Amino acid sequence: MVFNRNHVNLSSLQEGEHLVYVARYHWFYMVMAFWKLIIGSWFLGWGVYEFLDDIIEKAVTEVAITTRRVIFKRGWLNLRIEQVNIERVLGCNVSQTPLGRIFNYGQVQVMGTGIDQIDLPRLIARPNDFRRALDESFDRHAVRIRTTQANDDT
8 A cells, every 4th residue: 555645646636635544555565575575486486476566566556545535546557446435435344363453454345335345455554543544534524514514504
């Protein structure tokens, strides 16, 4: 995922939309990539291919929560963008293995109304912070909608 705010393509944000949270890969992701390189190199270069694949995936993947939507961008040559508007978010599931709970990484699945569902990659750092930021963004959006409706009624 994205490592910090400097790596997010802010040009894709809409007018009035602000970045709330940027997810990133856990450091364990790089440990696993180097492990593949070391062990897999014995098998005719398979480890080099897997290592490069992991490095490129990390570099070209962005996951962010904004004030209006959840965005998941992946790809370099073949770009895939998935997004769910905040008002269509039903919730999210966080899955953590015992090792993931110890080192604070896991997988997040964002669910929306209809067929909207985003399965984020494994090994997201601080998945519960992601869930909390999503909940806060949803709550802020709901309050903004209620305030707008109350002002329209008066």
